[in-house]
Amino acid sequence: MLAQRKELLIKKIQDMSELDFTKKILMPLFTSLGYAVNYNGGASERGKDLICKKDGEFGSVELTVVQVKKTRPNAVASDSRSLSEIITQLQQASEENVPLISGIYQKPNKVYFITPFEIDVRALESRFAALAALSLKNVRVLDGPLIVDSLQRQLPHLADAICGDEFVIKSGALAGLSNSDLLSALNYANEKEISDFYCDLDFSVGRITSKLFFALNFAPRKIQQSITGIRWGSLCEKFRIFTKATGRELIEPSIADVEINFEKKWKLWESQENRELLRSIWVTVDEIENLLKFIIDEAGDIVETVFLLSSPNAVFSTKKIRDLSDDEYYRLSQLRLVRTSLEGQHANWFASTEINSEKILKIGEIITAAELHIEALRDDNVVLNAIAATRLTALLKNVVQLNDLFNRLEIAAASKVSEPTFDFTIDGSVVAGALIEYRKWVTEGADSLAVGGEQREKVRLYFLRCQEIFELVELVLSEKLFADAAGVDDTQKFAIVAAGQRIHLPLKDVFATGIHCAVYGEAGAGKSTTLHRYASSAASSDKADEITLWIPLTRILHRDESYDNDEISGISKLERAISKFFGGGAAIHENEVIPLIKSKKRAVFIFDGIDEVIRRSPWIILAIQEVCVKYNNCQVIVSARSTGSYPELRNFLGLTLLPFNDEQVSSFVNGWFKEDVEMGCDVVKHLAKVHSVAEIVRNPLLATVLCVLAENKVPLPSGELAMYEERMKLLLGHYDIHKKTRRLHSHHSLLETTARQIAFQLHIQNIRSVSVESLETFAIRGLDSVVPKISYEAIRKAVNELIDPCNILVPMTDEGAFGFGHLRYQEFLSAKELHNNRSIDILPLLTSSWWRPVIVLFCRLGGKVDFIINEVIGKEHTVDKYKDTLLAIIATRGKNEQRYLKGLISEHQRMDALNDNFRDLSDSSSDFDDIDSLGIDFDRRY
Structure with a gap:
């Protein structure tokens, strides 16, 4: 973005008139350098457009004159006479006395020839000996790039004003566009350009639905049904949606005939x-x-x-x-x-x-x-x-x-005439046939896109159709009658598929279609980095009537009490947060941000990190939906963890970032070590040899951790948790011992315990960063009972050492809030706290998608799965609301144990469903003929 800013500034000053360039740019610039500046332009200037004075040493006056020409001098200029005139004027300016206020005349100490265009001074001096000779008399040539560099350094607000409001907004949003937080959290001091090692990620269309879609097996059958009017309304609507989407009749007889037969029986019943x-x-x-x-x-x-x-x-x-x-x-x-x-x-x-x-x-x-x-x-x-x-x-x-x-x-x-029912037969082969046909269409389309070269409209139509298809797939899988008729095995709903249909088309091509998109991925999958790169690329290519906004939600919604006010609408809160984030500088006021956005013909809002703010700002998704409606011709792109459930985003095209394949991992590592090819080869060989590591280093986060550890000469670990442990050792000073240096005064065990307590407190409050004072409060609150007789001063010192020199706590906002950098590190330390402190009640955490990754890490650290499941069944007598977390936990176990535990969960879910159905029948006064389908033995029950 800095390069784009400089390029824009150069173009802007080149487009100015010579007078505007002199008065609006150069005069303020020399004033900022401490000069008293007088304009001397005109017919009698004699090479002195500006006369600049300031106090020198020992009461002297430092006199500088400036000649401004809006010309592009070069060494092969055909109009040599023009440049000769310039040199003559410069010589005059350097030799002629300039009158001072005191009445004394003085020759200039410095003479500048300034042009807004870029020139090669060395080439000019080699062509014109007189110009080279003038350089010995403190005569310098300053071109556009040099002036712009000085302008950005001395007068950033003026530079902003020249660039324009929309550029200021874009540059403000993209200023932190890097993986610096992650590298800082790894105590990595070197600069890394993302493009050196980042490679495009594959993705699948949809979320869990798409993964299941490509894994499902079918055993279709016909099912006869007799249902009451209460159930028919919603079910009939689903039949119509299916028929409209597929062009296939799902039931026999038709919906019209079923309703006619019902009406006949209804009249008899009502006689x-x-x-x-x-x-x-x-x-x-x-x-x-x-x-x-x-x-x-x-x-x-x-x-x-x-x-x-x-x-x-x-x-x-x-x-x-x-x-x-x-x-x-x-x-x-x-x-x-x-x-x-x-x-x-x-x-x-x-x-x-x-x-x-x-x-x-x-x-x-x-x-x-x-x-x-x-x-x-x-x-x-x-x-x-x-x-x-x-x-x-x-x-x-x-x-x-x-x-x-x-x-x-x-x-x-x-x-008597019994209460009438809607009687029909659902044909499962119609359901299965439609899904199999759609699956083939999606696969062939994905393969076609992977080849590349498709026009944007064709890409757009493909993904719009995918969106429709996966909505239908979700309808089928969520309606038990459809799934049973299609013969979808219940256990398949719990299948954990490594990846759906991979699409190799760059995500920027999908975003460019203008479709509202929701980007999902696991921790460290590269969601933010992917959106970073797209935002940077899109912002740089926006036309005058377009604007692309990168909006990190954790930063714009940081600790403002007004966002908790229920009397203020969600869209108003969001607009206020956006205004405060982008405005407030000299170039653009807060009140001008939203009108500027609305004035654009096309606006792209990129909201990053919904999962990180939704607990403390539950209004955020509805507010984002209102953005889709309120702003004409806008596109909204959001990102969130795959573990969250966001039904409100159903109309967004879901895109799930898939794990790296072997080729992408190698590309990442080799890009990281482009300056040390040998080390890069060693890391790739380690991955090829140690399959347990290769299996988990499948995302940018873990690949970064591995590369940093390798660069610090740390023996490469054997798993994700081991990598986080090695990272903690690296940052807590274990490796300083080998370097024979000592930077820490707190014991490493106290530092680790303090980090765990802070991480746990942050996670409890559904936040990622707080002030240093709050960090100290969290640590004191947690350590009081854990480490007896420890002084508050020792705790405060530990907190500050976690910031520096450990860099475990890193700056997260411009307001001085600190956190753990990547959310995964906070989750890991929270899981460690659960593992170390068994007095914490885990049960209330199991229903939260925010806590689900922590619970999974806790189980992988050695936490028992059995006691969690027994707690759920023993205390709650239902598993449905805990299902997602329980299945994620089960995935951490061996295959045989997984099969047993999934069966156990499935059986309890079936019993929950029976109880729910029985309650629904009782509450809605529905016909007890439906009880036959529940399979309950009432004689035994009573």
Whole structure:
């Protein structure tokens, strides 16, 4: 961006008139150098356009004269006479006295010939000996590049004003465009140009959906369904979406015929005759419910009375009956349990507001059980004695009456018209066939794009179509009926696929289509660097009516309390943050930023790091969506971790950065070590030899860590965690010992513990950086109980040494906030804290996508997986809301253990779904005919 800025400034001053160049550029510039400047241009200037004076040493005056010519002198100029005139004027300027205010005349100490154009001074001096001779008299030629360099150094605000508002905005956004944070976090002092070692990343279309899409196997079948009106509405809409997208009818008969058949049955069900019949059924059910409850309660009371009067402590001794034998006591206890069971079944089955065959059958079973219970009481009349004889006789008459009522209910129920359902058959071969065809189309299109040379519009149409296809794939996989019909194996939903269909087309070509894009990737996948490079390239090629804005969310939303105000809309908060980030300088005021953006014909907003701010700024995604609507002809590109769930971004084209392949890793390493080819070869050979390292060094972050460790002569480690451990050793002074130097006063164990505490506190608060004072507070809070009797002064010293010389904590914002550089380092240290401090309750963290990478690292550090799963099942009795984290954890285990644990999770998810379906049926008063599909054995259950 600096080179672009210089180039723009040179062009701007070349386009100025000679007078404007002199007065608007050179006069302020010489003034900034301490001169009192007088304009002396005109017909009688005699080679002195500017006369510049300032106090010299010992009361002298340093006099400088400037001749300005908007000409392009060169050594082969055809108009040599013109240059001869310039040399003559310079000679005059150097020899003639200049009057001072004191009345004294003085020859100039320096003479400058200045032109806004670039010239080769040496070539000119070799061609014109007189010019070379003048250089001995302190006569210098200053061209455009030299003036611009001085202008940027002395008067940056003036340089900004010359460049224009939009360039100031772009340069402000791209000023930190490098991997300096990462290199600083590695204590790497050398300069590295990203283009030296960065290579384009492959990507896949979509996120998890695309990965599953290319891994799915199908076993299609036809499924008959009868569903109620409540379910039909949403399902019918999905049928229509599928048919519109594929041109294929999914169900038989057609949707129109299904609804016609339903209407016919609905009219019969709603007829006056059927309504009267249903009313009479409900009256009968109420009578049965009340009489059955009386029989159960009365039977229970008989048993309880016998227990009371047979007790040795019976209060009414005159009524006390004989003591019960052990066998009699046992039999009565069993009768008591039967009564409790009957009471429970009665409460469950009469609570429903629907009458169907299942309920009627169950009522009949409860009546039969109640009758058997009364007969059992009668058979035990010897135990009950005469106390219950009269009451049992009455109860038997009630049972006869109950059976009569039930017979009436069965007859009426057989005559009623049941509530109508939507009946259809879904053809799974239609679903599977469409997905297989789409998969082929996506694959062939990706292969075609990889060849290159496609026009932008063709690329755009391909990705728009991909977006439509993956929306349909998500619809199919999220709707159980579709997935079951297509024969998608449930366990495939938990498959962890290394990569989807790889597309080798540079991402800049996708971004150039103007489609809203969401770039996903794991930690260190290169999301920010990829967007950095695109922002820099796009900004430099923008036309006058275009603007590309790189917007790092963690920086623009840094600790402003007004962003927590719910009364302010999300878009207002975002616009205010953007204005503060880009404005505030002399060139452009905050209030001018948004109007400037809106004035452009095309604006590209690149929002980096949604996952890093969404917890403390949950309004951010909706605000970004409003940007898409509010700004005409804008394009929005966002980045986020793959572990997050962002349903609001469903309309964005999802692009997942894929891991490096072997060729890309080698390219990265060789680019890094272009000045030391031998070391680069050694690293590549190490990767070829140690497969465990080669398998994990698949992204820019780990490749950078490996290269830095190699450059520091550290033995190359054998895994990701080992690499982070080696990095910590490198920064905490372990390798200073070998260099026989000592820069640290705090013990390395205290420094590491302090770093863990700070990282954990930052992660708890969903932030990445805070002030030094807050870092000290975090450390004191965490270390108070961990390291007894440690002084606050020692903790503060440790925090400051983590900043310098360790460079574990590095500057993260212009306001002086510090953090760990890359989020992955904060996650690693947080995981270490979980591993070291087992008193931390992990369960509340499992539902958070922000904490998911930490939990995974914790498990890879040796944390037990079993106890986490047992905690979820034991305390929560459901796994669905923990599913994503549990599956990520399971992926860290061996294949056999993975297979077992995935099955366990899948089974618990199935049970969760059954419970949810049962609750939905109860809550929505839906027809109990649907219960058959749940496969619940109610006899066993009750």
